[in-house]
Amino acid sequence: AQSVSQHNHHVILSEAASLELGCNYSYGGTVNLFWYVQYPGQHLQLLLKYFSGDPLVKGIKGFEAEFIKSKFSFNLRKPSVQWSDTAEYFCAVNRRRYTGTASKLTFGTGTRLQVTL
Amino acid sequence: NAGVTQTPKFRILKIGQSMTLQCAQDMNHNYMYWYRQDPGMGLKLIYYSVGAGITDKGEVPNGYNVSRSTTEDFPLRLELAAPSQTSVYFCASSFQGTSGNTIYFGEGSWLTVV
Numbered sequence: 001a002q003s004v005s006q007h008n009h010h011v012i013l014s015e016a017a018s019l020e021l022g023c024n025y026s027y028g029g030t031v032n033l034f035w036y037v038q039y040p041g042q043h044l045q046l047l048l049k050y051f052s053g054d055p056l057v058k059g060i061k062g063f064e065a066e067f068i069k070s071k072f073s074f075n076l077r078k079p080s081v082q083w084s085d086t087a088e089y090f091c092a093v094n095r096r097r098y099t100g101t102a103s104k105l106t107f108g109t110g111t112r113l114q115v116t117l
Numbered sequence: 118n119a120g121v122t123q124t125p126k127f128r129i130l131k132i133g134q135s136m137t138l139q140c141a142q143d144m145n146h147n148y149m150y151w152y153r154q155d156p157g158m159g160l161k162l163i164y165y166s167v168g169a170g171i172t173d174k175g176e177v178p179n180g181y182n183v184s185r186s187t188t189e190d191f192p193l194r195l196e197l198a199a200p201s202q203t204s205v206y207f208c209a210s211s212f213q214g215t216s217g218n219t220i221y222f223g224e225g226s227w228l229t230v231v
Contacts, residue, residue, distance in 0.1 A: 044222040090159060105220055109159035
């Protein structure tokens with residue numbers, strides 16, 4: 001079964017600092033990769049996703065992530081965080097089956113980002 | 118657009134009581150899911166469904182039941198509530214087409230069992 005690891009559980013940054021959140025997955029086959037964000041008291045929203053093609057994907061609100069297949073990683077980055085980025089961030093993966101369809105999503109345990117003014 | 122709608126948003130149950138969390142989606146998605154979210158544990162899949170009439174267990178199905186009589190609805194039932202089921206529950210749906218899919222989440226249901 002696939003698994004997802006997010007090693008940073010709680011990150012505190014000052015506004016304008018750069019952000020990188022780590023995500024590693026364990027599965028040797030073809031995968032789809034996602035980052036979801038959950039703002040306080042709200043539901044999960046898709047930040048960005050990777051299915052195929054350019055391994056550097058850009059999402060909403062200035063976030064980007066890079067898929068490095070050799071490292072089984074899909075780290076999330078943002079050059080300059082804002083106070084409004086305070087939220088919990090979840091990495092998720094599902095397997096791409098030979099038919100092109102995907103299996104159910106497996107989530108990491110999440111990283112809580114706190115941005116201070 | 119409504120997307121994925123869950124009810125109720127908040128509920129307090131006594132041990133041993135039963136209840137149903139409702140979930141409906143209006144995006145004609147074939148796949149639907151129930152997740153629970155516990156602090157520091159991320160999201161765990163309880164049950165999922167690949168289409169009307171078809172359901173399957175996820176990682177943590179014990180203590181729950183589901184049904185999928187229509188494409189739109191996917192209720193989650195707790196038969197004998199236990200304190201361990203205190204959690205935030207998220208319903209989600211996706212269209213399982215080619216080249217991957219995006220899962221859309223409801224706003225969550227906060228359940229406390231006392």
